[in-house]
Amino acid sequence: MAWLPPLGRRRALVAPAVLLALALAQIGGFAAFGLSPWKGGGFGMFATNDHGGLRRVRVVELAEGGERPVAVPEELERLRRHAREVPRAANLRRLGEALRAREPGRGALRIEVWRTEFAPADLAPSLVRVASAELR
């Protein structure tokens, strides 16, 4: 392979190989659990409107009378942002558990992450669910 460095300089391939591994893992994360395309080292920035600023984390309490929205307090902002960028079920539950630890009286919770999609015709936005998890 003419474009590969000669044997004595194969160490030059290590950093590009790490880049390749990170970028493939990032694409895998996006496909598997909705990892934000803009994060994770996969170079998906400026490729889509699906980024943290246009994602929404919604928590609802599943009460007998119906669903009630639950506000996420400022102290849990880092957990909320983490769930928004990496909406794995474990991260969503961690946010729910932190909310319940603050307010033990809370019933079952559902934590959802939504992204914003814009209609090509008139740019009207709509929310599309990326992930959700329930905490009984």
Next chain:
Amino acid sequence: MELALRVFLLVLLLDAPLFWFQRVPLQIACGLALLWPGLARDARTWAVITVLAAWPLVWNWPFSDNHDYLRALAALAVTLALTTAEPAAALRSSARLLVGGTFFFATLWKVAISPDWLDGTFFRVTLLADPRFHDLAVLVGGATWDTLDAFDAALTGFLSGTGSWPGAFVEPPGLAPLALGLTAFTAAIEAGITLAFLWPRLARFRNALLITFGATTFAFATVRGFGFLLMTLGLAQCEDDERRTRIAYVATLFLIEAYRAVPWSRMLIDALGLS
């Protein structure tokens, strides 16, 4: 290679990680290496710099930007190059592959994975919603500040759940053609850089394409850390006899800083009476 190492140290000093406890140790290490050139040529110094550039990726996970990863990878490439018998040649190989890999994945995301990029929707929304692109939307897209404010207020209300989307948002007529032009330009130059850096037969186009990318894209997308790193990697992969090209990379790096530091587009808007 000497110039590339010094410029990289300068870039690490100027665009270090966000948190002080991550930034200061890295800046001290880079500052010492700049003051004592012997340190800048020592692989151990760069091993320390690599660790200082890489650990914030773990600490800040998942919030680091893509150029934070590229910063750590470039430092790793320098460290390993300095352990070989031909450090300059090894660094050239790494830098080319890092640039090629970066643009390969940037292009892959845009043209093959993203659902809203190829049809121009990404740029139409970004021109309206991202303040970094507002000057371009006004200068070339025919947008007014009132339109931008209205879109911002409606989107904020929609996302917070406090307001519904106004059914009749009128997109400025010049915005869609501008978005399509940006989409076509970005696809062409990013795919071109990928090919030029990964396919030796197109190697003669490498520098012109990467310098053009730096001189155009960062005029509005003021992600200076990413621009700095790309110009540094471009500089590092230059052949020994490409003196003018090296100067062009350094000049473009300063141009990227000037784009951020000088509110040139706002001054142009004022001069044209568009404000």
